[in-house]
Amino acid sequence: MIELVRTNDAVLISFIEALMRDAGIEFMVADQNMSVLDGSIGVLPRRILVAEDDADAARKILVDAGIANEIEGG
Template identity: 35%
Template sequence: METVLKTNNHITLSWVKHILRCSNIKFYILDESMSSVEGNITAIPMRILVDRENLKRAKKIIDQAQQELKK
């Protein structure tokens, strides 16, 4: 498993989860509970992990989606 994103922003997390689901990329969320417990001081970011063989594809899909948002 490789980290494709670290964030404390729940909106960003939700957006990336949606993109990965629509692309049929299996992912795991780590530290989601810890991020909420720590009082939102950004000390513990939530992480999205994907299988190593999907890492490049996941990053590419996320990057393309970010570029579309900038248009």
């Protein structure tokens, strides 16, 4: 799996999750439980991961949704 987005923004994570679900793209939100370690203050970013085979389609979905600036490394 490759990292698609890294963010602390819970609303953005929810939005991306909905986009991926609607497109039928499997994803994983990594570091979701790290808030326990950082005291639930949201300092540690969460990462949305997708399979390499789905990466291009997932990126296109984010571009089409107007959040291309959130793509990691892009």
